[in-house]
Structure formats: structure tokens, C-alpha cells
Amino acid sequence: MIRRLASTVLLAACGAASVFSFAPLNLAPLLLVSLAALFIAIAKAPTAKSAFVRAWVWGLGYFTANVHWIFISLYTYGGMPAWMAAGCVLLFAAYLALFPALAGGLAVRLRAGGAQIPASPSSIWFAVTLPSLFIAAEWLRGWLFTGFPWSAIGNNQVSTLAGFFPLIGVYGVGWLLALATAQWLVHWRRGLIATVALLAVSFGLAQIQWTKPIGAPLAVSIGQSAIRQSEKWDAAYYSASLSANAILVSEAKGKLILLPETVIPSFLADTPPAYIERLQQTARSKNADLLLGFAIEGERSGEYYNSVINIARPDVRYAKSHLVPFGEFVPLPWLFGWMYHYLNMPMSGFTSGGSSQPPLMAGNVPVAANICYEDAFGDELRRNTSNATLMANFSNMAWFDGSWAAEQHGQMSAARALENGRWMLRATNTGLTAVIDPQGRRVAALPERMRGVLEAQVQPMTGLTPYMRWGDWAIGLVLLVAIGTCVIRRLLDSRRP
Known part of the structure; x- marks a missing residue:
């Protein structure tokens, strides 16, 4: 029981630590660590329900830390009692946490055979499908009920992966970041190669002047x-x-x-x-x-x-x-x-x-x-x-x-x-x-x-720019293909004797 409680608190803390990866501190590598904790927790989940809960716990920490400032508007300037203002922030964070939780639960449902996956898997499911589901859920968060895209993970890459923004926008950049995180977990060499490749391509793309x-x-x-x-x-x-x-x-x-x-x-x-x-x-x-x-x-x-x-x-x-x-x-x-x-x-x-x-x-x-x-x-x-x-x-x-x-x-x-x-x-x-x-x-x-x-x-x-022409449709199509392929494969597997 104590061990389970400690792991829950640690997972929420990993989500909360992401706030330091955004402005003003801009400690971008911390987001990789935070995402890695989430992906490992989902990968180790034995059931879709447990994956949902684990991802929700991570999301609760992530969003409470990243939107804590709502408390100031409600309490300091809105006049709401402190306990109620804090409760509203937690309720809002709990709602936002449903989106990574949805990604986690769906990921395990789509996992081949439903078997538990080790912490450093080499499957396409872990390397591509899980990051794609995470970004798809992030896009949904930015649209559903008028949307709240604050703290989209791609935002902290405006310096490191700047060259990709005019092509695929913030969700596309977030997808590349999530993919790179998964590669580090598969094997450090793959992660290093993916990271260096992304930085090099981004530098090259940044030399293109899309507008004049x-x-x-x-x-x-x-x-x-x-x-x-x-x-x-x-x-x-x-x-x-x-x-x-x-x-x-x-x-x-x-x-x-x-x-x-x-x-x-x-x-x-x-x-x-x-x-x-x-x-x-x-x-x-x-x-x-x-x-x-x-x-x-x-x-x-x-x-x-x-x-x-x-x-x-x-x-x-x-x-x-x-x-x-x-x-x-x-x-x-x-x-x-x-x-x-x-x-x-x-x-x-x-x-x-x-x-x-x-x-x-x-x-x-x-x-x-x-x-x-x-x-x-x-x-x-x-x-x-x-x-x-x-x-x-x-x-x-x-x-x-x-x-x-x-x-x-x-x-x-x-x-x-x-x-x-x-x-x-x-x-x-x-x-x-x-x-x-x-x-x-x-x-x-x-x-x-x-x-x-x-x-x-x-x-x-x-x-x-290409993004001005295509908007989020380009990355949306990529996510659809990545997730759709996994869905089809899962359906075919389920029909085999």
C-alpha cells in the first residue's frame, strides 16, 4: 500500500516537474523526463483501466503545476474564498488530466495481445502509437468545449525545434518530441540519433525564409x-x-x-x-x-x-x-x-x-x-x-x-x-x-x-508558410494513419484463432 502510494505521488510529481521546462525557466529536457515517466507508467500498466488512472495522476500533477495561476485570478482578484479557489483549480486540472488519461487507456486497449510491456520496449506500439495517441488527446483538449491548449508540449521547443513550426505547427512539434522521448526509452542510442536528427533538420529548416x-x-x-x-x-x-x-x-x-x-x-x-x-x-x-x-x-x-x-x-x-x-x-x-x-x-x-x-x-x-x-x-x-x-x-x-x-x-x-x-x-x-x-x-x-x-x-x-496553408490537417493526417494502422492491426490480431 505504501509502495503504491509512493509511486502515485512520484508520478504526479513527475507531471508537475514539467512546469520548469516551460517559460520562464525553459529547462526543456525536464519535459522529456516527465513524458518518459508517463510512457513507462502506461507501458507497465496491466489493464486499460490502470493505464487510465496512472495517466490521470500524471496529468493532475502536470496541469495543477502549469495552471496554478488561475488561483490568483479567483482568490486575489476575484474575491473567492481560498479553499474554494484552490478547489476550482484542482477540479479544472482534474478535467484536463482526463485527456492524457484517455490516451493511456486507449493505448493499452490497442496494445497487441493486451500483455504487459517491459519498461524499455522495442514495439511499434510503444515507439509510435503511444506518442501519437498522446498528441491526438492534446489536440482534442485544444478543441473540445471551446478548447484549452495551454501547456501543449510543443510550446517549450520554440528555440530547439523552431524550424518545424512553419511546417507542422505546435502539435506536430509536440509529436516529434513525444516520438523522441519514446526512442530514448527503447534504447539510448536510438534516442540520441533521433534527437540529433531532429536538431539538425530543424536547423536546416530554419534557414528557409517562408515569408518575405x-x-x-x-x-x-x-x-x-x-x-x-x-x-x-x-x-x-x-x-x-x-x-x-x-x-x-x-x-x-x-x-x-x-x-x-x-x-x-x-x-x-x-x-x-x-x-x-x-x-x-x-x-x-x-x-x-x-x-x-x-x-x-x-x-x-x-x-x-x-x-x-x-x-x-x-x-x-x-x-x-x-x-x-x-x-x-x-x-x-x-x-x-x-x-x-x-x-x-x-x-x-x-x-x-x-x-x-x-x-x-x-x-x-x-x-x-x-x-x-x-x-x-x-x-x-x-x-x-x-x-x-x-x-x-x-x-x-x-x-x-x-x-x-x-x-x-x-x-x-x-x-x-x-x-x-x-x-x-x-x-x-x-x-x-x-x-x-x-x-x-x-x-x-x-x-x-x-x-x-x-x-x-x-x-x-x-x-x-506551409502551416498557414494546411493548419493542423497535416499532422492530423499523420496521427490518423499512425493510430489507424494500430487499430487495424489490433482488430486483425483479435480475429486470429
């Missing part, structure tokens, strides 16, 4: 107001908030100026007209375009949108399409509505702006705007980026201030820059405000929680 410059370089300015979440919606700080953002605009030197998500704590229609005119005049005096986040009321009562507008033309806007469950809308109110009796979350009932929207025009530069965690969804973002030459993310990470969420979010933005071969501009309230080039490199950034303006030169880009 268009037009002249553009000077951009990104303001970070560093207003604490506890102050943002407090009426006592409203005038100070307006003033702080106006000063940032006045200090900006670029021809494209960005301010974060819902940076003005009021509806556009309720914001003093004199203030809007002040921002417009300041931008005009610099011959600059100013893009900033606003909450905008719709035509119907109770309808409002989380939007980005060009202040010179407030009627031209991007309205957030992929809303955050519980944060921006209430899924299944009859089931989850009780939570809002304990939460203080202004503007938690947004309306989606629709999946297909044209880029925002900043002068003659089309900008693919995305808000909050929309840049976690690579297949969605690449559709709205095909007609744009720059990407810009507008976020308010103050909800998770003091955690690693901002750095993790910045890492996902780097993956999107790689996939689309375009510069990514990140405008956030408290950080990470940054400029990321098409190679996924952070070329400029402001320290978190510091008020200031980030100045940089960026180059608009045009053209389509």
Missing part, C-alpha cells in the same frame, strides 16, 4: 500602463487610469502605437468624448495609428464585445472571437452559475465577434489582432493572419500578476510567430509586453509591472 518582407520597416510603440487589477475597475482610479494611458501615448515615438486589452476601464460609448479626442489628436500629431483595447456595446441590449479599435476610426474594429469560459462567458449557466455569487469579475458576459474578421488597418499595414489567449489557438490564428502583414496580441495579464502565466503566454506567442512567419507584437497591462520576430526570438521586452513604452522596429511580412 513587404514595404518599409515600421517603428512601433507599445505602452504598458502597469495598472494593478485591484485598481483597474475601481472608480476612484478611473481618472488616474485615463491619464496614465494618455501619457504613454504622448511619450510614444512610433508610427504604430499599441495599448493593451480593455485598457480603458469603461465602455467606448461611456468614455468622455474629450478624452477620445485627446488620444486622436495626439496620434494625429505624430502621424501615427493608435490601436487599443475597448469594451464596446452592441446594438442589442446586454450585448458587448471585447474589442480592439483604431482610435482614428473607432467604427473599424476587431471583436474577440474565442472567448474564455468562466472569464468572459458562463458555459452551462444552470451548472456553473453559482460560481459568480463568489466572484467579482467585471464584464464576464462578452459576445463573440465571429471567427472570420478582416485585419485592422494601421495606415497601409494590415494587422491581425488577437486578444488574450486567442494566440494559444494556432489553427484559428493562422486563418486571420493570411491577409495581414503583422500580428498583435492585446492582453491583460494583471489577473495573474506574480505568476509565470505571462511568460508562458509569451512563449505561445513565439510559437505563433514561427508558424506564421510574421512579427508578433504583444501589448499587455503588466507584462509580458514584447516584440517577437518571425524566428520566434524576443527582440525587445519591458520588465513586468513597469510602466513605460517599448520602442522597436518591425518589418511587415507577406506570403504563406
